[in-house]
Amino acid sequence: MLANTSVVVSxxxxxxxxxxxxxxxxGSLALIVFDEAHNYIxxxxxxxxxxxxxxxxxxxxxxxxHILGLTASPAISSKTEAMGTLESVLDSVYKSPHI
Incomplete structure (x- = not known):
């Protein structure tokens, strides 16, 4: 159904x-973006x-x-475990700029 489609927003x-x-x-998808990934429930x-x-x-x-999870919530030490859980369920690696 999406044979000639490059991007779908849904x-x-x-x-x-x-x-x-x-x-x-x-398997036909190349990337799924999880916006507000910290709300993953x-x-x-x-x-x-x-x-x-x-x-x-x-x-x-x-x-x-590929999975890309986005969040504007900063990582603080109390959220370290939550970020580890997100990494696991989203099959992703958490990266954050050093502030």
Whole structure:
């Protein structure tokens, strides 16, 4: 369905439904951007994309998109554990400028 499409902007709910109904496959995506990644919560559409589509494909050694999580919330020592959790569930590495 997205054969000649370079960029698609969508809510996670719409993307999740498109994945569920087979309109798009997780392997056909190159990048998923999680804006406000610090708000990632269990059973939200964004988390369901990761648990229902991304991780099964990755564990099967199929192509998966790159993940970019963005947040404006600064990392402070009390949030170190939370950032580690985000790294794990989003299969990403936390990077922050030194201020």
């Amino acid at each position: 809510t996670f709910a719409v993307l999740y439904k498109a994945l569920c109904h087979g309109f798009v496959s997780i 269990r059973r939200s559409p964004s988390s369901k994309i990761m648990t229902d589509f991304y991780w099964p494909e990755k564990h099967s050694r199929h192509h998966v998109p």
